Amino acid sequence: xxxxxxxxxxxxxxxxxxxxxxxxxxxxxxxxxxxxxxxxxxxxxxxxxxxxxxxxxxxxxxxxxxxxxxxxxxxxxxxxxxxxxxxxxxxxxxxxxxxxxxxxxxxxxxxxxxxxxxxxxxxxxxxxxxxxxxxxxxxxxxxxxxxxxxxxxxxxxxxxxxxxxxxxxxxxxxxxxxxxxxxxxxxxxxxxxxxxxxxxxxxxxxxxxxxxxxxxxxxxxxxxxxxxxxxxxxxxxxxxxxxxxxxxxxxxxxxxxxxxxxxxxxxxxxxxxxxxxxxxxxxxxxxxxxxxxxxxxxxxxxxxxxxxxxxxxxxxxxxxxxxxxxxxxxxxxxxxxxxxxxxxxxxxxxxxxxxxxxxxxxxxxxxxxxxxxx
Amino acid sequence: xxxxxxxxxxxxxxxxxxxxxxxxxxxxxxxxxxxxxxxxxxxxxxxxxxxxxxxxxxxxxxxxxxxxxxxxxxxxxxxxxxxxxxxxxxxxxxxxxxxxxxxxxxxxxxxxxxxxxxxxxxxxxxxxxxxxxxxxxxxxxxxxxxxxxxxxxxxxxxxxxx
Amino acid sequence: xxxxxxxxxxxxxxxxxxxxxxxxxxxxxxxxxxxxxxxxxxxxxxxxxxxxxxxxxxxxxxxxxxxxxxxxxxxxxxxxxxxxxxxxxxxxxxxxxxxxxxxxxxxxxxxxxxxxxxxxxxxxxxxxxxxxxxxxxxxxxxxxxxxxxxxxxxxxxxxxxxxxxxxxxxxxxxxxxxxxxxxxxxxxxxxxxxxxxxxxxxxxxxxxxxxxxxxxxxxxxxxxxxxxxxxxxxxxxxxxxxxxxxxxxxxxxxxxxxxxxxxxxxxxxxxxxxxxxxxxxxxxxxxxxxxxxxxxxxxxxxxxxxxxxxxxxxxxxxxxxxxxxxxxxxxxxxxxxxxxxxxxxxxxxxxxxxxxxxxxxxxxxxxxxxxxxxxxxxxxxxxxxxxxxxxxxxxxxxxxxxxxxxxxxxxxxxx
Numbered sequence: 001x002x003x004x005x006x007x008x009x010x011x012x013x014x015x016x017x018x019x020x021x022x023x024x025x026x027x028x029x030x031x032x033x034x035x036x037x038x039x040x041x042x043x044x045x046x047x048x049x050x051x052x053x054x055x056x057x058x059x060x061x062x063x064x065x066x067x068x069x070x071x072x073x074x075x076x077x078x079x080x081x082x083x084x085x086x087x088x089x090x091x092x093x094x095x096x097x098x099x100x101x102x103x104x105x106x107x108x109x110x111x112x113x114x115x116x117x118x119x120x121x122x123x124x125x126x127x128x129x130x131x132x133x134x135x136x137x138x139x140x141x142x143x144x145x146x147x148x149x150x151x152x153x154x155x156x157x158x159x160x161x162x163x164x165x166x167x168x169x170x171x172x173x174x175x176x177x178x179x180x181x182x183x184x185x186x187x188x189x190x191x192x193x194x195x196x197x198x199x200x201x202x203x204x205x206x207x208x209x210x211x212x213x214x215x216x217x218x219x220x221x222x223x224x225x226x227x228x229x230x231x232x233x234x235x236x237x238x239x240x241x242x243x244x245x246x247x248x249x250x251x252x253x254x255x256x257x258x259x260x261x262x263x264x265x266x267x268x269x270x271x272x273x274x275x276x277x278x279x280x281x282x283x284x285x286x287x288x289x290x291x292x293x294x295x296x297x298x299x300x301x302x303x304x305x306x307x308x309x310x311x312x313x314x315x316x317x318x319x320x321x322x323x324x325x326x327x328x329x330x331x332x333x334x335x336x337x338x339x340x341x342x343x344x345x346x347x348x349x350x351x352x353x354x355x356x357x358x359x360x361x362x363x364x365x366x367x368x369x370x371x372x373x374x
Numbered sequence: 375x376x377x378x379x380x381x382x383x384x385x386x387x388x389x390x391x392x393x394x395x396x397x398x399x400x401x402x403x404x405x406x407x408x409x410x411x412x413x414x415x416x417x418x419x420x421x422x423x424x425x426x427x428x429x430x431x432x433x434x435x436x437x438x439x440x441x442x443x444x445x446x447x448x449x450x451x452x453x454x455x456x457x458x459x460x461x462x463x464x465x466x467x468x469x470x471x472x473x474x475x476x477x478x479x480x481x482x483x484x485x486x487x488x489x490x491x492x493x494x495x496x497x498x499x500x501x502x503x504x505x506x507x508x509x510x511x512x513x514x515x516x517x518x519x520x521x522x523x524x525x526x527x528x529x530x531x532x533x534x535x536x
Numbered sequence: 537x538x539x540x541x542x543x544x545x546x547x548x549x550x551x552x553x554x555x556x557x558x559x560x561x562x563x564x565x566x567x568x569x570x571x572x573x574x575x576x577x578x579x580x581x582x583x584x585x586x587x588x589x590x591x592x593x594x595x596x597x598x599x600x601x602x603x604x605x606x607x608x609x610x611x612x613x614x615x616x617x618x619x620x621x622x623x624x625x626x627x628x629x630x631x632x633x634x635x636x637x638x639x640x641x642x643x644x645x646x647x648x649x650x651x652x653x654x655x656x657x658x659x660x661x662x663x664x665x666x667x668x669x670x671x672x673x674x675x676x677x678x679x680x681x682x683x684x685x686x687x688x689x690x691x692x693x694x695x696x697x698x699x700x701x702x703x704x705x706x707x708x709x710x711x712x713x714x715x716x717x718x719x720x721x722x723x724x725x726x727x728x729x730x731x732x733x734x735x736x737x738x739x740x741x742x743x744x745x746x747x748x749x750x751x752x753x754x755x756x757x758x759x760x761x762x763x764x765x766x767x768x769x770x771x772x773x774x775x776x777x778x779x780x781x782x783x784x785x786x787x788x789x790x791x792x793x794x795x796x797x798x799x800x801x802x803x804x805x806x807x808x809x810x811x812x813x814x815x816x817x818x819x820x821x822x823x824x825x826x827x828x829x830x831x832x833x834x835x836x837x838x839x840x841x842x843x844x845x846x847x848x849x850x851x852x853x854x855x856x857x858x859x860x861x862x863x864x865x866x867x868x869x870x871x872x873x874x875x876x877x878x879x880x881x882x883x884x885x886x887x888x889x890x891x892x893x894x895x896x897x898x899x900x901x902x903x904x905x906x907x908x909x910x911x912x913x914x915x916x917x918x919x920x921x922x923x924x925x926x927x928x929x930x931x932x933x934x935x936x937x938x939x940x941x942x943x944x945x946x947x948x949x950x951x
Contacts, residue, residue, distance in 0.1 A: 009690065011690050017788065018788060019786065033694075033917050033918075042506065042507065043506060043507040043508060043509075046507045046508065048516065050492065050517060051516050051517060054517070086401060087401070120913065123913040123914060124776060124777065124779070124783060124912070124913040124914025125911075125912065125913035125914075126590075126594070126910060127590075127593055127594050127910050127911060130594035130595065130596065131594070131595070134595060190911065191913070194912065194913060196777055196912055196913045196914070196915055197913045199915070199916075199919055200913060200914075200915070200916060200919075210428075211480075213428050213429050213453055214428070214429075214479060214480045214481070215480045215481055216429060216430060216431065216479070216480070216481030227453065229453060234456060302399065303399075304399040305399045305400070305401075306399060306400050306401070306402075306447075307400070307401040307402065308401070308402045308431070308432060308447075308449045308460070309401075310431070317431065319431060319432050319449070321432060321434045321447065321449070323436055331436065331437070332434070332436040332437070332517075334432070334434040334436075336431065336432040336434075336485075340484060340485075341481050341484070341485075344480065344481070344483060344484045345480070348480075354916060354917060354918065355694070355786060356780075356783070356786050356914075356916045356917065357916065359786055373507060374507075
């Protein structure tokens, strides 16, 4: 009798699947439960951001930028504004910079809450997700007070802000911060220190430092591999050099350095660090200052001017390459989105793991498809 | 290491291949190089321990105009030495071809595919060369300045810009 | 019960003259219909309870719109499912696809035949009741594999294969833990197992803590066996943390991915039927079934006072730790304590065996399993197998030997 004929099975995970965090398609080549190759297929959410930007004035691009990463719209608007301001050489009033930092860090917390919660969901715990959404809702309330919107704010404009903070905003922000540490403790109790959660994530999908750097993986994923690289520290923009905070890195507390648990834990610790930054910024926030004073009437960077500006988005390094031809319309706006590079490393780190682990690893990379496909 | 000293060392080694040092208009100073020598210069930048550019932050294409050339710009960063450099090169519009650096920096894999997708630049030696964001059978390269969208895509009418 | 029912029918004056066999058949049909009605209503109630329990654990309200406090929500859902189009994929194996859900449901219903609801009500009080339940409920696997395979969907197939591996593996440790109880009771009859657990005694007959004479408190080995059985049973009914066959974040919906409408509702029905079955089995085997935990009226009154003190301590703890007022346990236990001390009738009632006590035990176990589901993440396939074969199996074997040794030492068996 001949040997039984076996072959590998190609499994399409997505574009509609509960755990691909959007319309992502993973082509898995599986041998039973073991996955031997993962090919991410992207582009299902491509909205031609870069083509749109070719035909729009500088100011008109910023709402589009918000929509790229809809989980962290504030950060994206901030990144774009910083890039254009650097091209023009605009100095901002201190109040604007402080409010921007506060907003950016609140958005980072909100984004990490989704990352932590959906990661719990991917591993099978439903309750932590709802807990995380509860706190995110409070942050969205704050954003709504300031900008009027809950998801896509267009709050940070080139050279200033859309509105000043409304009365009572600062007090509410303090209120949130006072409660927040207790809630993080809750997440730790229900998820972080859960034995099953640790079994599922520790040592799973280890991302070695060299591989991470080579693939251009940045943000919490790179820091989870043990490198304290953060654009806010290495190349400080805005007022980040005025605050006291540390860059959390993965230490392999439950397994080896760079595993899914480390990437998760870095996000938990980053939320606390962001809360620290917000508290300092709120303390230092100048009472006076016109948030629209520095907004330029016409934006015409010199002909041939170009910039690649780096920004620390919740998902990693968000870069804007902007090129001017001297008119009020940029010739090229390229968005180097962090999740685009982060997910390209997926195949490298999920080979040989089981199908459930691929979902864990994907969740630990914290991707947003809007940003990958643009 | 400053960008100037990186450029002077590069031009000392590669001579004519380094066309110019760009630091006036650009906020990220770097070298404009001859596209045929790209691979050699990139290997030097990555492997030379004095440069040690272990991270390729971004690869972007750009179009200088309907009559002019296409450009490629590589933003490099060294995590270990914490310095930056930019490599820019101009390509012929009709047959844009350049060596792929995807095997050196895996970041370039997807970024080069995106540049191909949007500008039609052919990367020689790329391990998995195909479109990434658009459909495989999409016609044309949208981010070129002379791009005219097709009338139909698989029988669906493509909306015209107003 | 069938016998007595048939005799009761025959004793009725208006009842038409029939042979005993036909009357028995009629009784069987009636009992079956009753069980099915019980399971259907039970599922509807449990779905509502599960939604509310999960909602309260997740600081939500849960269903609130249909009926007062959303009580009619599951009824509305059931109606919706009945009215939905019955979709059978073109490439599915049509016959197996249709049969699968019924096999799962039938195995779940039929198993209820041997469950004792009260000292007098057991559909079929057979001498091999426990063995019958364990064996008939494993037929579920056939139905799951059938529907998973017939769906002609890779995700369904994954779910079915996982489920088959999981249920078959967990049968063994679960069977071994039950065997320890059977050795102790010396019978496979469910009612006899319950009767053996009557009265009260010290914990493990040794530590001076008066507890009901349930098997879980009978000796240390059975105490371990109780927890092992809970773990194994959770795995057998595919609930979190062992819900791999239908893990929604991985396999979409596992073997039921392709099902819709009423067929899908049948899966749901059987899932909750199995859920209840496991709770009944645990209550019968380890917690004295329909026996009351209180042997005398005095015991009932004092135990309730002790429970009240515990509830007070718990409320205080929650208040200081999380600044929340946990009122319900205190209210329920407080009210029953007052009732037991004031009304002798109530005190007598709670010391009598009956449906009330088995229902209480079953509901607490169901709540426990729901609590598991909304707290824990999910295990991975290999970890699941590891738990079954390398953790539960050795402990179960050890337990079996331990129980035998215990019985020998206490003089219950002689060689």
